[in-house]
Amino acid sequence: xxxxxxxxxxxxxxxxxxxxxxxxxxxxxxxxxxxxxxxxxxxxxxxxxxxxxxxxxxxxxxxxxxxxxxxxxxxxxxxxxxxxxxxxxxxxxxxxxxxxxxxxxxxxxxxxxxxxxxxxxxxxxxxxxxxxxxxxxxxxxxxxxxxxxxxxxxxxxxxxxxxxxxxxxxxxxxxxxxxxxxxxxxxxxxxxxxxxxxxxxxxxxxxxxxxxxxxxxxxxxxxxxxxxxxxxxxxxxxxxxxxxxxxxxxxxxxxxxxxxxxxxxxxxxxxxxxxxxxxxxxxxxxxxxxxxxxxxxxxxxxxxxxxxxxxxxxxxxxxxxxxxxxxxxxxxxxxxxxxxxxxxxxxxxxxxxxxxxxxxxxxxxxxxxxxxxxxxxxxxxxxxxxxxxxxxxxxxxxxxxxxxxxxxxxxxxxxxxxxxxxxxxxxxxxxxxxxxxxxxxxxxxxxxxxxxxxxxxxxxxxxxxxxxxxxxxxxxxxxxxxxxxxxxxxxxxxxxxxxxxxxxxxxxxxxxxxxxxxxxxxxxxxxxxxxxxxxxxxxxxxxxxxxxxxxxxxxxxxxxxxxxxxxxxxxxxxxxxxxxxxxxxxxxxxxxxxxxxxxxxxxxxxxxxxxxxxxxxxxxxxxxxxxxxxxxxxxxxxxxxxxxxxxxxxxxxxxxxxxxxxxxxxxxxxxxxxxxxxxxxxxxxxxxxxxxxxxxxxxxxxxxxxxxxxxxxxxxxxxxxxxxxxxxxxxxxxxxxxxxxxxxxxxxxxxxxxxxxxxxxxxxxxx
Amino acid sequence: xxxxxxxxxxxxxxxxxxxxxxxxxxxxxxxxxxxxxxxxxxxxxxxxxxxxxxxxxxxxxxxxxxxxxxxxxxxxxxxxxxxxxxxxxxxxxxxxxxxxxxxxxxxxxxxxxxxxxxxxxxxxxxxxxxxxxxxxxxxxxxxxxxxxxxxxxxx
Numbered sequence: 001x002x003x004x005x006x007x008x009x010x011x012x013x014x015x016x017x018x019x020x021x022x023x024x025x026x027x028x029x030x031x032x033x034x035x036x037x038x039x040x041x042x043x044x045x046x047x048x049x050x051x052x053x054x055x056x057x058x059x060x061x062x063x064x065x066x067x068x069x070x071x072x073x074x075x076x077x078x079x080x081x082x083x084x085x086x087x088x089x090x091x092x093x094x095x096x097x098x099x100x101x102x103x104x105x106x107x108x109x110x111x112x113x114x115x116x117x118x119x120x121x122x123x124x125x126x127x128x129x130x131x132x133x134x135x136x137x138x139x140x141x142x143x144x145x146x147x148x149x150x151x152x153x154x155x156x157x158x159x160x161x162x163x164x165x166x167x168x169x170x171x172x173x174x175x176x177x178x179x180x181x182x183x184x185x186x187x188x189x190x191x192x193x194x195x196x197x198x199x200x201x202x203x204x205x206x207x208x209x210x211x212x213x214x215x216x217x218x219x220x221x222x223x224x225x226x227x228x229x230x231x232x233x234x235x236x237x238x239x240x241x242x243x244x245x246x247x248x249x250x251x252x253x254x255x256x257x258x259x260x261x262x263x264x265x266x267x268x269x270x271x272x273x274x275x276x277x278x279x280x281x282x283x284x285x286x287x288x289x290x291x292x293x294x295x296x297x298x299x300x301x302x303x304x305x306x307x308x309x310x311x312x313x314x315x316x317x318x319x320x321x322x323x324x325x326x327x328x329x330x331x332x333x334x335x336x337x338x339x340x341x342x343x344x345x346x347x348x349x350x351x352x353x354x355x356x357x358x359x360x361x362x363x364x365x366x367x368x369x370x371x372x373x374x375x376x377x378x379x380x381x382x383x384x385x386x387x388x389x390x391x392x393x394x395x396x397x398x399x400x401x402x403x404x405x406x407x408x409x410x411x412x413x414x415x416x417x418x419x420x421x422x423x424x425x426x427x428x429x430x431x432x433x434x435x436x437x438x439x440x441x442x443x444x445x446x447x448x449x450x451x452x453x454x455x456x457x458x459x460x461x462x463x464x465x466x467x468x469x470x471x472x473x474x475x476x477x478x479x480x481x482x483x484x485x486x487x488x489x490x491x492x493x494x495x496x497x498x499x500x501x502x503x504x505x506x507x508x509x510x511x512x513x514x515x516x517x518x519x520x521x522x523x524x525x526x527x528x529x530x531x532x533x534x535x536x537x538x539x540x541x542x543x544x545x546x547x548x549x550x551x552x553x554x555x556x557x558x559x560x561x562x563x564x565x566x567x568x569x570x571x572x573x574x575x576x577x578x579x580x581x582x583x584x585x586x587x588x589x590x591x592x593x594x595x596x597x598x599x600x601x602x603x604x605x606x607x608x609x610x611x612x613x614x615x616x617x618x619x620x621x622x623x624x625x626x627x628x629x630x631x632x633x634x635x636x637x638x639x640x641x642x643x644x645x646x647x648x649x650x651x652x653x654x655x656x657x658x659x660x661x662x663x664x665x666x667x668x669x670x671x672x673x674x675x676x677x678x679x680x681x682x683x684x685x686x687x688x689x690x691x692x693x694x695x696x697x698x699x700x701x702x703x704x705x706x707x708x709x710x711x712x713x714x715x716x717x718x719x720x721x722x723x724x725x726x727x728x729x730x731x732x733x734x735x736x737x738x739x740x741x742x743x744x745x746x747x748x749x750x751x752x753x754x755x756x757x758x759x760x761x762x763x764x765x766x767x
Numbered sequence: 768x769x770x771x772x773x774x775x776x777x778x779x780x781x782x783x784x785x786x787x788x789x790x791x792x793x794x795x796x797x798x799x800x801x802x803x804x805x806x807x808x809x810x811x812x813x814x815x816x817x818x819x820x821x822x823x824x825x826x827x828x829x830x831x832x833x834x835x836x837x838x839x840x841x842x843x844x845x846x847x848x849x850x851x852x853x854x855x856x857x858x859x860x861x862x863x864x865x866x867x868x869x870x871x872x873x874x875x876x877x878x879x880x881x882x883x884x885x886x887x888x889x890x891x892x893x894x895x896x897x898x899x900x901x902x903x904x905x906x907x908x909x910x911x912x913x914x915x916x917x918x919x920x921x922x
Contacts, residue, residue, distance in 0.1 A: 084866025084904050225863055232868035233859045234852070235803035235844035239869060242802035293797055294789045366815060366869040366903040367807045415805065415815075415869040416903045447808040664863065668909065672866055675905030698812040698901055707894045709907040 047152065049145045050183075051190035059117045059205050060195035062145070063188040065138035066095070070185035072166045074099060074106045076139070079119030079203075079390060080131040081111035081411045083418070085672075085729055086226045086665040087127040093661055094132050097219040098139035098211055099146075100163035101180070111389040111411025120201035121388030122417065123491070124627065125551075125727025128661055130201050132725065138193070141207025145191050149183045199390075214659065214721035221721070223664030240385040240412040241370040245440040248372065249276070250293040251433045252300035253445065254286040255453055258691040259542055261310035262504075270304040279303065280436040284504035284541060287433050289441060300446070312690035313538040321357045321754075324461050324482055327534035331513040339526030344476030348467035352571055354564055356464075357754040358483075358556035360686035361457040363549055364701055367415030368450025369426035373433070374440035375400065380407045380431060385414015386423040391492035395424060396431045399496050418550035418676070422454040424493025428501035448696035453500070456686055457549030458484035460515070462560030466568050467526075474568070474583075476526035479518055479561055485533040486552045487512035488545040503541035511536045511545075516553045518561035519625040521586035543693040544686070551730035554626060555680060555737050559755060562622035562738030566607065566745060575604035576621050576742065588630050588656050588720075593623050595716045596632035596654035607746035614642045617649075620742025622735035628726030629657040633674070635739035639747045644763030647708065648678045648740055653732055654716040658723035667715045670732045674713050677736025679704035685756050772832050776801070777845035787833035792816045794832050795842060803843045804872040807901070814873020814900040818842045824880040843872050846879060854920040855879055858913040866904035873900040878914045882921050890915065 055061040067075040076095045082088045088108040096103045109115055119131050143163060150168035151158040154176050162171050169177035179185075195205035214220075231237035256262065262284035271277040276291035277299040288299040315323045345351060372383040373396070380402055386392045389409040397404045414423055422445060430443040445453070460483025467476040488511040489498040496502025497510045515531035537544050569579035577597050584590050596602075600619070609618060616639050623632040636650040651674050660666055683702045687695045695701035741752045750765050769784045774791075776799055783798040790809070795801045795818070804827055807815030811826040818827045819841040847853030852860075855875050865871055874897065881896040882888070888896070893914050902910065 084868070086863075229863055229865060229868075230849060230860050232865050232871055233843075233856045233875070234847070234849055235801075235842065235872075237868070238802055239805065241805060242796075292793075294786060294793045364903060366813065366867060366901065367805055413867065415807070416867040418903075444806060447810060447812075668863060668866075668906075671908045672905040675907050676903075679905065697808060697810055703901065703903065704905070704907070706897045706900060706902075706907055706910065709894065709911060713908055 047149045049149055049189060049191055050187045052187055054188045055190055057115070057117060059199070059203055060193050062138060062141055062191040062193055062207060064117050065135060066142045067188060068180045068184050070181050072101070072105065072179050072181035072185060074101055076106055076108045076135060077116040078108050078110045078131065078135060079116035079121070080127055081122055081387065081389070083122045083387060083729070084416070085669040086662065089224055089226050089665060090128050090661040091132055091135050093219045093222065093224060094136045095139040097217055098136055099143050099166070101166040103219050103224055105166060113390055113393045113407070113409045117203065118199040118390035119203050121386070121390060121492070123201050123387065125729035125731065126201050127727070127729065128725045129627070129727045132661070134204055136211050137206040140209040140211040141191065141193065142189060144207065144209035145189060146180055146183055150178050153178050153183065217721070220661050221719070222662065224662060225664065238412065240372070240383050240414045241367060241444060243372050243383045243412055244442070245372060245374055248440040248442050249289045249291055249437065250296040251287050251289040251430065251441045251443040252296045253429055253443065253449065254288070254300055254303065254305060255449055256307050258307065258310045258312055260313050260538055260540060261307040263305050264308050265306035267304035271299040271302050274299045274302070278437060280433050282432070283506050285432060285501060287429065287443070289433060289437050313542070314544065314688050314690050315537070316690065317687055320359070320459055321461055324459065324534060329482070329532040330535050332530060332532045334528060334530040335517040336527065336529040339476070341476050341478055341526045341528040344526040345465070345467045345478070348475060349470040350468040351465055352568060353463070353465040354567055354753060356462045356560035356563060358460050358559060359755060360459045360544060360546070361549055361680055361684045362451050362686050362695065362701055363418055363421035363454045364451045364703065365416040365421055368445035368447055369414070369422035370442070370444035371423070371427040371430040372440060372442045373427065373430040375431065375434040378402065378406055382407070382409045382427055382431065383412050384409060384423055384427045385412060385417060386427055386493070387417050387419070388424070388492040391494035392424055392427045395428055395493040395495065395499060399428050399499070399501055400431055400435050419548035419552060420455050420489065420491045422450055425500040428493055428499040432501050432505070451701050452693045452696040453543045455489050455545050455547035458486055458546035458553065460484065460553070460556050462557065464560060464564035472572065474524055477522070477524040478528045479564070480530045480532065481515055481517070481553070481557055481560070482532040482534065483515060484536060484546040485511055485514050486516070486546060486548060487514040488536045489547045491548045500541050509536065509539050509542070509545065516557055518557055520561070520623070521589050521625070522583045523585045524583065544688065550676065551626070551733050554624070554730065554734040555677065558622065558624045558734050559737035559741065562624065562735055563741045563751070563753070566620065566738070566742040567751065570607055570745070573606045575606055577602060578604055580621070580623065589623065589625065591718065592630045592632040592654040592656050593621070595718060596621065596634050596652050599654065599714055599716050600634045600652040602634065607742070608749040609746055610749070611747065615640050616747040618743045618745065618747025620739045620744070620746055622738035622742060624731065624734040626727065626731035626734055629655070629728065629731040631655050631731045631735055633732065633735040633739040635736070635743045637740055637743040637747065639744055639762070641748065641766040644759035644761070644766065646682055646740070646744065646757055646762060648682065649711050651710055651713045652716070653713065654718060655728065655732060656718040656720065657726045657728045657731070658720045659725040660717055660719045661725060663717050666717055666728050669728050670715050671713050673730065673732040674736055675704060675709070677733040678710070678740065681737040681740050681755055681757060683756050683758060774799070774832065774835055774840060775837065776840040777842060785832050788831050791818070791827040791830045791832050791835055791840070795827060801842050801844055805869055807869070812899070812901070813870070814877060815870050817873045817876040819876060819880060822880060822883065824877040843875060846875065853879060854917040855882070855913065858916040858920065862909050862913040862916060864906055864909035864913050866906055870900070870902045874902070874910050878917065882918055886922065888918055893918070
C-alpha cells in the first residue's frame with residue numbers, strides 16, 4: 001500500500017479563493033472572509049508549527065488528522081467510518097477531550113481517501129481501540145503544539161497556560177489569552193509524528209504529547225447523542241444509494257444460473273427496444289446499463305444470454321456437514337496448547353465428546369450494495385458504502401490499471417454493513433462498467449444478488465472433548481474447529497483476486513487460510529485449541545465464497561465451546577456459572593460473569609430443570625473474550641415443544657471493554673448485537689442446491705421479526721477508565737447462540753448442536 | 768412504453784414520462800428527486816420503500832405508477848419537518864433508534880399510518896402492526912421504544 005497524495009499542491013490562499021475548495025480542504029462551512037482575515041493577519045511571523053500550504057496527506061503529519069478552522073472549530077479526519085454504532089460521536093468525544101474544545105466544536109470526517117490516511121476502515125471492532133487511539137494521540141499533540149504557539153504569542157511559559165473551550169489563557173491572568181482559531185485557524189499544522197510505518201488497523205503515529213489522565217475527563221464517558229439521527233429521520237441524509245452525478249447512467253449485473261458458468265452468447269438485440277440500453281461483456285463479466293434505472297432492470301431481465309455448461313459445483317445441502325467432516329484439511333493450526341493432551345485422553349477414565357454445526361450465513365444487508373463510479377480522463381471517483389474505502393481505492397486502481405493516486409474513494413453511509421459484504425464487489429463492478437461506457441455509472445445489485453451472491457460467513461463443524469479421571473476430575477480439554485476459511489476472499493476488495501469483478505474477468509480466487517479458536521481463560525492441566533480449514537467449493541466467482549461476517553467465526557466457535565462447557569457442567573451436575581468460575585483464571589472474565597448473574601438474579605442449580613408440559617422456560621449463560629473485551633450473556637427463553645418455536649425473551653449482558661467512551665452508544669450497540677445474534681441463532685441459514693444459492697430474499701432467508709423482539713435486553717456496562725478501550729461492535733454477538741442453546745437445554749433437557757434453531761429443527765429435536 | 772403520468776407527491780403534482788408498469792419507487796427517487804424511500808428488495812418484503820398512498824402505508828417498490836391514479840402520495844420527507852416533526856420522528860430522535868438507518872421509511876411510515884388509526888395501542892398490537900418489516904442492524908428494541916413513545920405523545 002502506497003500513500004495517497006493530492007494530485008497537486010495548491011497554496012492555501014488559492015484553495016480559499018476557489019470557494020468550494022474550502023469545504024473540501026477543511027470541511028467546515030464557515031465564512032471565507034473570516035478565514036482569509038485570520039489567515040492573512042497571522043501570515044507574518046508564522047510559527048514553525050503552522051503552514052499555509054497543507055503538508056502531504058501522509059500518516060506522519062499531524063495535519064492528516066486534525067485541522068483547526070478560523071472560528072476555532074476542529075475538523076478530525078478519520079480513515080475509518082461508522083457502521084451505525086455512532087463511532088464518529090466517540091471519536092469526536094476523544095478528540096474534543098484531548099484538545100479541550102467543546103464536543104460541538106468537532107466535526108469528524110470519515111472514510112474519504114482524499115482527506116484521510118489509510119487507517120484500515122471499519123474492521124474488527126477496532127474503531128475506538130485502534131482508530132480512536134490514534135485520533136486521541138493526534139489531538140493531544142495538537143493541543144500541545146497550540147499551547148506552545150500560545151506561549152510564544154503571549155510570552156507566557158507553556159506550563160503556566162491552560163486551555164478552556166479552545167481558548168489558551170495564562171493561569172495567573174485570564175486576560176492573557178488567545179484562541180485556537182487565532183493561533184492557527186485557516187492554516188495547517190506543520191508537525192511531524194512518529195509514524196510506525198504501518199497502514200491499516202495498526203497505523204500508529206503519536207506525537208510528543210501524553211494524552212490526558214482519565215481522572216481529567218469531561219467529555220469522554222458522557223452519553224452524547226448522535227447528530228446524524230435527525231437527518232436520517234427527516235429524510236435529509238443521503239446514502240450511497242442516493243448520490244447522483246451529471247450524465248450518470250444506471251447499471252445492473254447478471255449472474256450465472258449455475259455457479260461457475262460464463263456467458264458464451266449474448267444477444268444484444270433482445271434489449272434493443274430499451275432506451276439507451278447497452279451490454280458490457282468481458283469474459284464472465286456481464287452487465288447492462290441504461291439511462292434510467294427501471295430500464296436497466298428491464299434490460300437485465302430481458303437480455304438473452306446463453307451460459308456455458310458448467311458442472312454443478314456444490315454438494316447437496318443435506319450433506320454439507322459431512323462434506324466438511326470428510327474434506328481434506330488444507331491447513332491446521334494449534335493456537336493454544338498446554339500439558340500433554342493426547343496422553344491425558346489416552347489415560348482418561350471417561351471422555352465426553354460433542355460436535356456442533358454452523359451453516360453458511362449471509363450479510364443480507366438491508367439493501368443490496370450500491371456504488372457510483374465515474375472514470376474520466378484517467379481518474380476514477382467512487383462513492384461507496386464499503387467499510388474499507390482505502391482498500392476499495394487500491395482495488396479500483398488494480399482493476400482498472402490506474403495509479404493509486406488517480407483513484408478517489410468517498411465513503412457514504414450504505415445500506416448496513418457487518419463485515420465483508422457485497423459493497424466492495426459492487427464498487428469494482430461499477431468501476432469496470434464506468435470505464436467501459438465512459439460515463440458515471442450507478443450500480444445497485446438486486447435483492448437476489450445481495451443475499452445470493454454476497455461473501456458468506458463460513459460453515460463449520462466443531463468438535464469438543466473433555467477427559468476425566470476415575471474420581472471425576474477434569475484432566476484434559478480439546479476443541480477443534482473445521483470449516484471453510486474466513487478468508488476465501490479477503491476482508492476487503494483491495495485485490496482483484498478477492499472480488500467478483502476480478503473473478504469474472506479471469507483472475508483466480510486465492511483462498512487464504514483463516515479460522516480461530518475460543519477466546520476464554522479456562523485453565524485445564526492439558527488443553528488444546530485448534531482449527532482446520534478446507535478448500536472452497538468453487539475456485540472462482542462463487543456465491544458460497546466465504547469471508548468476514550460480523551464477529552468473523554466468533555459466533556460459531558463460541559456456540560460450540562460455550563455449549564460444551566454447559567454440557568460438562570451438566571454432566572458434573574454443577575451450576576453452569578459455578579462450573580465456569582471454578583476454571584476461569586482472569587479477573588475481568590470472572591467479573592463479567594458475576595455481574596451478569598447478579599443483574600439476572602441467578603440462583604445456583606444444575607441444568608436442566610426437569611419440566612413437563614408443552615411450554616417451558618429455561619436460562620442459559622455463555623461468556624467470551626474478544627480482543628480485550630469480555631462479555632457474559634444470560635438468556636431466558638421460552639420453548640414451545642409442540643410448535644418448536646423459541647422465544648428468546650430476556651437477556652442480561654455484562655460488558656467490559658475497558659474505558660467506556662460513550663455509554664449510550666455502547667448500550668445500543670450491545671442491543672443490536674444481541675438481536676442480530678438471536679436472528680442468526682434461530683433463523684439464519686444459507687441454503688443451496690448443486691447449482692446455486694437458493695436463499696435469495698427475506699422469505700427464503702428470514703431474520704428475526706419485530707414480533708419476536710425480546711421483552712428486555714438489560715446491559716451492565718463495566719467501566720475501567722484506567723484500561724485502554726477495546727472494541728464493542730462485535731463481542732456481544734459472540735456468546736448469544738450458546739446462551740440460547742444452554743437455555744433451551746435448561747428448559748427441556750434437549751441439547752441443540754446445529755444452528756439455526758428453526759421451529760422444524762427444534763420440533764424434531766424435542767420429538 | 769413511456770407515457771405522461773401525473774403523480775401527487777407531498778402535496779404537489781409532478782408530471783413525468785414513465786412506463787406505466789414502473790414501480791412508484793423509481794418515480795419518487797429518480798424523477799421527482801426524493802431520495803427517500805429506499806430500494807431494499809423490490810419484492811414488498813422489507814418495507815424500506817414504504818410511503819403513504821391516501822394515508823395507507825404501501826410498498827412503493829411493487830406499486831406501478833399507473834396504480835397510483837389521483838391518490839395522494841406522502842413520503843417520509845413530508846411526514847414532518849425538524850421544525851414541525853411527526854411524533855414518531857421526535858421519538859426516533861429521542862430514542863436514537865437507527866443504526867445504518869436504511870430501513871427507517873418502513874417503520875416510521877407504517878407506524879404513522881397505524882397510530883393514526885389506533886390510539887393507545889398495546890405493545891402486542893404495535894408488534895403485529897409492524898410484522899414483516901425488516902431491520903438488519905437489529906434495532907428492534909429501539910423501534911418499539913420509539914413507537915410506544917410516539918403513541919403516548921399522540922394520546
